[in-house]
Amino acid sequence: MHWELEVVLFVFLVGAALVALESRNLLTAVVSLSVFSFLSALLYAAMGAVDVGFTEAVVGGGVSGILFVVTIFRTSRKSKD
């Protein structure tokens, strides 16, 4: 559609993915993963797949982030390596 918008979204998408991979704090990684999900949902909507984007925003940004946070609080918080 608008290729400038998609380039900006892809740049932030790669940034969020790198932060989620390289972060030491697990909560930071989970929040960055939610940002990744929302950005990919925006990309799907920009490409015309509104239904896929809706599913990605609801599941990836909403519920899976909460489940990850609950799992982190049930285990020890920081990684030891």
Added chain:
Amino acid sequence: MMRRDDDAIISLVSRTVSPFIMIFALYVIFHGHYSPGGGFQGGTMLAAALILVRLAAGSDLAQLQFPRSWGTPLGSAGVLIYWGTGFVSMLCGGNFLNYAFLPVSGPPPHHRNLGILFIEVGVGLAVMGILTAIYDDLLEGRPHD
């Protein structure tokens, strides 16, 4: 969640926002064959509204809204609605999930409309029950959440 303070603003805002999320989720389910959305997205939003109250007010207080023992039966009921719609159409002479053979009045396009509606209600119930049950099972054994 772990260090939960009884914050009035968080509790009030989450309890106010949760019914609006549920209304929009019901719109997504029941309008899903005309617009983007459907049973899976609507069920996930219903589960998100329930989990929001559980996060803000604590699981013990949220038992008044949606008890812990309802998750798995509601999920099973949703699967049963899905399977029953397909099986009734198979009993009435068609293939499994062939909505044109459903025993309702009206022309066949009306049958398909109603059949898809039944299917999406079943999928929404199943997803809502199972996601809430997953959240409750993750927090199982922790006394003060």
